[in-house]
Amino acid sequence: MKKRVLALLIAVVTVIPLLLTSCGNKEEETAEEATLSRSTVWLTLYAITDSKTTPEAIAQVQEAVNRLTYIRYKTNLELRFFTADKYQQALDEAQQKFDALAEVAQSVQASVDASKKEQRAAQKSMSAEELRKAKQDERQAARESVRVSKAEEAARLKRIAEGIEEEIRVTDPQMDIVFVPTFEDLVKAADDKTLVPL
Numbered sequence: 001m002k003k004r005v006l007a008l009l010i011a012v013v014t015v016i017p018l019l020l021t022s023c024g025n026k027e028e029e030t031a032e033e034a035t036l037s038r039s040t041v042w043l044t045l046y047a048i049t050d051s052k053t054t055p056e057a058i059a060q061v062q063e064a065v066n067r068l069t070y071i072r073y074k075t076n077l078e079l080r081f082f083t084a085d086k087y088q089q090a091l092d093e094a095q096q097k098f099d100a101l102a103e104v105a106q107s108v109q110a111s112v113d114a115s116k117k118e119q120r121a122a123q124k125s126m127s128a129e130e131l132r133k134a135k136q137d138e139r140q141a142a143r144e145s146v147r148v149s150k151a152e153e154a155a156r157l158k159r160i161a162e163g164i165e166e167e168i169r170v171t172d173p174q175m176d177i178v179f180v181p182t183f184e185d186l187v188k189a190a191d192d193k194t195l196v197p198l
Helices: 002-019 031-037 055-073 084-124 128-161 183-191
Strands: 041-048 075-082
Touching (some): 055 075
C-alpha cells in the first residue's frame, strides 16, 4: 500500500513542473508579488489506476502535492483516478457537464454584452462632467477592490499555510489533464475537438 502511494506521489510530482511553467516579466515583480496577485489555479488530472488504489491513498497524494504547490504557486491539483473499465465513461460525463456549463457561460456573456451596450447608450446621454465623474468613481472602486482582494488573499494564504483554514475546492467540471489510453482514442478526441493544443 505504501509503495503504491509513494509511486503515485512520485508520478504526480514529476508532472507538476510541466503544469506550472509560465511566462512573465520577472524584472517587474518578485515571485511573491506574482503569487499574491494571481488567482488560485485548479488543475484536474484524469488518469487510469487499478482497483487496489484506495480513495484514501489518492487523497493523501493530492494533499501532499497541494501542500507544495498551493503556497508557492497558488495552484491546486485535483486527482480523479478511475479503473480502466470506468475511465471513458467518467471522461464522457465530465465532457457533457463541461459542454452544458459552456452553454450557460455563453448565455451569461450575451447578457453581459447586452448590459454593457445599454450602459454605453446611457452614458451617451450623460453630460461630460457626469461622465467624467462616473469614470473616476469606477476607477477608484476598481483600485480599492484590487487592494482589498490582495490583502484578503494574502491573509487567506497565511491561514492555509498555518493549517487554520482549508483550501477551497473546485466544483465546476474541469478536464485539464487526461490520459488517452490508445492512439484510436487520441484520434477520436482530436476529431471531436475535445482536445485543445497547447
